Amino acid sequence: MKIIQKSLAFVGLLSLCALFIYALQDAPTDENFETKxxxxxxxxxxxxPDNLNFAGEAMPLKNPDxxxxxxxxxxxxxxxxxxGLLMFKRAKKxxxxxxxxxxxxxxxxxxxxxxxxxxxxxxxxxxxxxxGVWQIMPSTGKESGLEVNxxxxxxxxxxxxxxxxxxYLLKSKKQLGSWTLAAAAYNAGNAGVSRRLxxxxxxxxxxxxxxxxxxxxxFRIVALKEILSNPNKYGFNxxxxxxxxxxxxxxxxxxxxxxxxxxxxxxxxxxxxxxxLHNPWLREPHxxxxxxxxxxxxxxxxxxxx
Numbered sequence: 590m591k592i593i594q595k596s597l598a599f600v601g602l603l604s605l606c607a608l609f610i611y612a613l614q615d616a617p618t619d620e621n622f623e624t625k626x627x628x629x630x631x632x633x634x635x636x637x638p639d640n641l642n643f644a645g646e647a648m649p650l651k652n653p654d655x656x657x658x659x660x661x662x663x664x665x666x667x668x669x670x671x672x673g674l675l676m677f678k679r680a681k682k683x684x685x686x687x688x689x690x691x692x693x694x695x696x697x698x699x700x701x702x703x704x705x706x707x708x709x710x711x712x713x714x715x716x717x718x719x720x721g722v723w724q725i726m727p728s729t730g731k732e733s734g735l736e737v738n739x740x741x742x743x744x745x746x747x748x749x750x751x752x753x754x755x756x757y758l759l760k761s762k763k764q765l766g767s768w769t770l771a772a773a774a775y776n777a778g779n780a781g782v783s784r785r786l787x788x789x790x791x792x793x794x795x796x797x798x799x800x801x802x803x804x805x806x807x808f809r810i811v812a813l814k815e816i817l818s819n820p821n822k823y824g825f826n827x828x829x830x831x832x833x834x835x836x837x838x839x840x841x842x843x844x845x846x847x848x849x850x851x852x853x854x855x856x857x858x859x860x861x862x863x864x865x866l867h868n869p870w871l872r873e874p875h876x877x878x879x880x881x882x883x884x885x886x887x888x889x890x891x892x893x894x895x
Contacts, residue, residue: 635663635823643811644697644768649795662805662812667823672709673816674825679710680817681832683722687751694755697768702814703775704754706806712745712869720744723754733757740877741884745869769794769807777803836894838867838887847876857888864888 637659641648650656666673680701687701704710707724719726721744727737733753735743743749754775761771761779765786773794774782785797794807816823847853851874854864865871867887876884 644699646769658808662808666812678833682835683710690751702810705813706809721750723750743870776806837890840885844883846878850874
């Protein structure tokens with residue numbers, strides 16, 4: 590009996606040693622950390638890159654406060670996997686529309702990630718009344734030449750809304766002096782950011798004490814930029830065919846009223862739903878157009894909807 594007990598104790602000791610050795614071997618090291626992050630579903634602390642920047646303006650990550658705030662946004666957005674994967678899918682569809690408009694106005698390409706955090710690249714509606722991918726308020730839209738009413742709301746027109754966002758950002762950059770502050774002002778307004786800078790006697794975003802939303806704003810933009818630029822590094826695995834693509838369209842000019850968009854759509858072999866998907870700025874099933882304004886309505890090319 591004692592021999593059996595000793596044998597079992599010896600076997601148990603060997604098992605414990607084996608488990609201990611396996612645990613040591615399986616623990617993440619600097620060499621295998623990135624590989625494990627990609628290939629399994631465990632949760633790891635993330636290594637923040639040393640050279641993060643927004644629009645070429647370096648983030649002062651040696652400041653412990655800045656480091657912690659960046660760490661938070663990188664973690665939150667990395668491990669919100671379903672939302673992150675949707676951002677990759679939508680970016681493939683909408684970034685090709687946004688990027689050339691930013692470039693035309695001399696706006697840094699990084700500002701496309703501002704649209705990501707504003708709306709998730711959807712035609713979102715905020716409690717304050719901001720709408721569309723760029724979350725433009727009614728007054729801002731009207732002041733910038735957009736038509737905003739119950740019949741037509743051009744804040745939902747991605748090309749026109751991007752133009753308006755560019756004008757606002759250029760004005761902010763000129764007034765505040767940096768692209769980082771211009772990004773913050775997109776959230777808090779030029780007057781709000783200017784007032785805080787003056788009150789706190791500082792000149793940069795990273796030195797400001799701000800409210801929760803604006804205080805996280807630029808960090809969220811940089812986090813999404815880092816993740817969307819490095820999918821494999823942060824564990825996002827997909828094929829190009831998994832991403833969304835913009836359906837090719839052609840534009841039809843309309844300078845009269847349209848009594849029934851369902852009948853209008855049928856002329857082009859589509860239905861009202863498809864017409865609205867490509868023209869979300871048409872807010873009602875008819876077009877008033879008493880002023881005989883010229884509109885360009887997008888129609889999908891044949892063969893993409895069956």
